[in-house]
Amino acid sequence: MGNRKHTMQIGVIGAGECSPKIKKLAEEVGREIAKRGATLVCGGLGGVMEAAAKGAKEAGGLTIGILPGFKAGEANPYIDVVVVTGMSYARNVIVVRSSDVLIAIEGKYGTLSEIAFALQLHKPIVGLNTWKVSEEILSLSSPVEAVEKAIGLAKGKMG
Amino acid sequence: MGNRKHTMQIGVIGAGECSPKIKKLAEEVGREIAKRGATLVCGGLGGVMEAAAKGAKEAGGLTIGILPGFKAGEANPYIDVVVVTGMSYARNVIVVRSSDVLIAIEGKYGTLSEIAFALQLHKPIVGLNTWKVSEEILSLSSPVEAVEKAIGLAKGKMG
Amino acid sequence: MGNRKHTMQIGVIGAGECSPKIKKLAEEVGREIAKRGATLVCGGLGGVMEAAAKGAKEAGGLTIGILPGFKAGEANPYIDVVVVTGMSYARNVIVVRSSDVLIAIEGKYGTLSEIAFALQLHKPIVGLNTWKVSEEILSLSSPVEAVEKAIGLAKGKMG
Amino acid sequence: MGNRKHTMQIGVIGAGECSPKIKKLAEEVGREIAKRGATLVCGGLGGVMEAAAKGAKEAGGLTIGILPGFKAGEANPYIDVVVVTGMSYARNVIVVRSSDVLIAIEGKYGTLSEIAFALQLHKPIVGLNTWKVSEEILSLSSPVEAVEKAIGLAKGKMG
Numbered sequence: 001m002g003n004r005k006h007t008m009q010i011g012v013i014g015a016g017e018c019s020p021k022i023k024k025l026a027e028e029v030g031r032e033i034a035k036r037g038a039t040l041v042c043g044g045l046g047g048v049m050e051a052a053a054k055g056a057k058e059a060g061g062l063t064i065g066i067l068p069g070f071k072a073g074e075a076n077p078y079i080d081v082v083v084v085t086g087m088s089y090a091r092n093v094i095v096v097r098s099s100d101v102l103i104a105i106e107g108k109y110g111t112l113s114e115i116a117f118a119l120q121l122h123k124p125i126v127g128l129n130t131w132k133v134s135e136e137i138l139s140l141s142s143p144v145e146a147v148e149k150a151i152g153l154a155k156g157k158m159g
Numbered sequence: 160m161g162n163r164k165h166t167m168q169i170g171v172i173g174a175g176e177c178s179p180k181i182k183k184l185a186e187e188v189g190r191e192i193a194k195r196g197a198t199l200v201c202g203g204l205g206g207v208m209e210a211a212a213k214g215a216k217e218a219g220g221l222t223i224g225i226l227p228g229f230k231a232g233e234a235n236p237y238i239d240v241v242v243v244t245g246m247s248y249a250r251n252v253i254v255v256r257s258s259d260v261l262i263a264i265e266g267k268y269g270t271l272s273e274i275a276f277a278l279q280l281h282k283p284i285v286g287l288n289t290w291k292v293s294e295e296i297l298s299l300s301s302p303v304e305a306v307e308k309a310i311g312l313a314k315g316k317m318g
Numbered sequence: 319m320g321n322r323k324h325t326m327q328i329g330v331i332g333a334g335e336c337s338p339k340i341k342k343l344a345e346e347v348g349r350e351i352a353k354r355g356a357t358l359v360c361g362g363l364g365g366v367m368e369a370a371a372k373g374a375k376e377a378g379g380l381t382i383g384i385l386p387g388f389k390a391g392e393a394n395p396y397i398d399v400v401v402v403t404g405m406s407y408a409r410n411v412i413v414v415r416s417s418d419v420l421i422a423i424e425g426k427y428g429t430l431s432e433i434a435f436a437l438q439l440h441k442p443i444v445g446l447n448t449w450k451v452s453e454e455i456l457s458l459s460s461p462v463e464a465v466e467k468a469i470g471l472a473k474g475k476m477g
Numbered sequence: 478m479g480n481r482k483h484t485m486q487i488g489v490i491g492a493g494e495c496s497p498k499i500k501k502l503a504e505e506v507g508r509e510i511a512k513r514g515a516t517l518v519c520g521g522l523g524g525v526m527e528a529a530a531k532g533a534k535e536a537g538g539l540t541i542g543i544l545p546g547f548k549a550g551e552a553n554p555y556i557d558v559v560v561v562t563g564m565s566y567a568r569n570v571i572v573v574r575s576s577d578v579l580i581a582i583e584g585k586y587g588t589l590s591e592i593a594f595a596l597q598l599h600k601p602i603v604g605l606n607t608w609k610v611s612e613e614i615l616s617l618s619s620p621v622e623a624v625e626k627a628i629g630l631a632k633g634k635m636g
Contacts, residue, residue: 006231006234006238006239006240006241007239009231009240009241039240062221062239062240064240064242066242070256070406072165072168072257072259075165079165080165080166080221081165081168081198081221081223081240082165082168082257083223083225083242083253083257084253084256084257085253085256086252086253086256086405086406086407086408087249087253087404087405087406087408087567088388088404088405088570089404089570089594089597089598090246090404090405090564090567090570090571093245093565093566093567094242094243094244094245094246094253094567097229097243097244097245098231098241098242098243100231108597109593109594109596109597109611110593110597112589112593112596112610113590113593113594113597116586116587116589116590116593117566117586117590119586119589120566120585120586120587120590121566131610133589133608133610134586229565245564245565245566245567246408246563246564246565246567247411247547247563247564248411248435248438248439248563249405249408249411249412249563249564252406252407252408253408267438268434268435268437268438268452269434269438271430271434271437271451272431272434272435272438275427275428275430275431275434276407276427276431278427278430279407279426279427279428279431280407290451292430292449292451293427324549324552324556324557324558324559325557327549327558327559357558380539380557380558382558382560384560388574390483390486390575390577393483397483398483398484398539399483399486399516399539399541399558400483400486400575401541401543401560401571401575402571402574402575403571403574404570404571404574405567405571408564411563412560412561412562412563412564412571415547415561415562415563416549416559416560416561418549
């Protein structure tokens with residue numbers, strides 16, 4: 001993200017539907033992001049995206065939802081800023097580009113496309129129980145550890 | 160923007176380069192937006208976009224910059240949330256879609272494309288010294304009046 | 319389009335619904351494009367796009383439809399190559415970028431957005447009964463003249 | 478691609494740089510596609526894309542290059558129709574959406590993003606020495622077999 005001086009933006013990527021266990025994990029990730037003063041970027045819909053945004057809001061953070069569809073009303077209720085792309089899955093690239101670092105939580109094919117873009121764009125990426133398609137994805141199991149590591153990686157990139 | 164319950168998002172569109180007089184106008188528009196608690200959406204670069212964001216920040220508002228390029232560092236210094244699209248002018252559609260109402264200030268061909276999309280998408284639009292391509296664009300001359308009218312129109316739509 | 323050596327691509331832009339008179343005009347434009355060995359680029363839907371593609375096919379030409387939606391089946395029956403963007407109006411930029419020169423026939427706000435992009439990207443543009451937003455748009459009234467002029471302008475650009 | 482009646486469009490995806498061995502494989506895939514009357518869709522650049530387009534042209538086929546950049550001149554010399562997106566990696570989604578079926582040949586992260594989109598969009602996909610991220614990817618080793626299988630799968634979908 002160049003010589004960026006703005007608040008750090010951390011992308012949380014994962015499926016629009018997930019188990020209660022994964023939801024809890026995402027919520028904790030969101031909370032830790034907000035507690036450290038970073039902004040949460042996500043796809044704005046349900047599942048992992050909603051849980052992460054919920055966690056971030058509970059800790060007083062700022063949440064950005066980059067939607068695939070045409071209506072702001074499709075955003076989950078924990079999104080502060082709604083970006084309406086109307087570009088369907090092409091918005092996945094925007095989620096990745098708009099994040100200084102990404103945290104992937106589980107996820108299906110949409111998440112895989114975002115992981116692929118992150119690797120292609122040399123964005124640092126931390127994974128919690130996610131696709132193992134590259135050794136460049138740092139696999140961790142605790143939300144606190146994932147967020148701390150993500151912030152460290154982003155700082156390294158942002159210089 | 161559907162049955163949106165989030166903070167109102169007002170898009171300010173205009174050229175990346177402009178005269179000091181237009182800059183002053185844009186700054187005042189930004190300030191009035193922030194004073195009324197709305198979020199400023201813009202293209203994130205210089206000229207009208209930078210002046211509006213500067214005004215909004217001075218009044219304690221939140222500013223979103225939807226960039227055409229690849230680098231967050233290209234955003235003007237008054238942008239809080241950076242959306243990096245990497246899609247060049249296709250980001251103009253996203254600026255329009257992400258706004259509940261638009262305020263066009265002067266502007267060249269890029270602004271004209273955004274006005275065209277706003278008209279096509281039936282977004283309310285207020286103009287200050289801008290392209291006169293439709294009677295649906297409400298032409299005004301004062302920033303305060305423009306912002307108040309824009310908020311009224313957005314509320315009517317969001318109602 | 320750089321130092322392009324491929325077959326010339328001429329974009330025909332106009333509304334998805336139009337009068338029989340405009341349809342006839344578009345059909346003749348398409349026919350003249352094909353007769354001169356150029357490829358027709360358009361938005362792939364009805365109205366002006368369909369009429370131009372029909373004319374081009376009747377004269378043995380090649381037609382490209384760059385669709386806004388998700389389904390190839392939405393293309394009109396005269397499209398040879400279907401490009402499915404799934405990006406709604408953002409596909410308008412792609413229509414413009416993929417054309418060496420543009421011929422605008424009448425048109426509503428969608429066409430206006432394409433004209434704006436063409437002007438912004440310094441693409442030559444010829445107009446038949448269309449938006450008069452710039453002196454850079456060469457206004458003509460005969461299809462044959464419009465296509466000949468367009469080809470001349472494109473050749474000038476392609477060097 | 479809905480109830481499509483147009484010529485079948487087969488997407489060949491793979492890296493912009495590859496070994497001579499992979500190039501030969503891609504060229505043969507392109508040739509087989511053209512011999513069967515299908516249109517080749519690809520990303521328009523070098524490596525696998527260029528080799529496939531070369532093979533298709535040698536067999537008299539039609540080739541479409543959907544470019545990420547801004548210049549038609551960036552297309553490889555075997556591309557007949559140039560689609561200039563100016564949207565960088567977001568064009569990967571368009572390559573996938575514009576194909577009735579995909580053949581993935583080896584490939585790096587860009588190809589992985591396309592495979593992910595194909596799986597998400599339920600497009601049939603055949604793989605030659607490529608990413609093994611899903612059992613839905615039919616792995617084959619011969620170009621002839623890959624193309625025949627791809628055509629069969631596309632017909633099943635289009636049927």
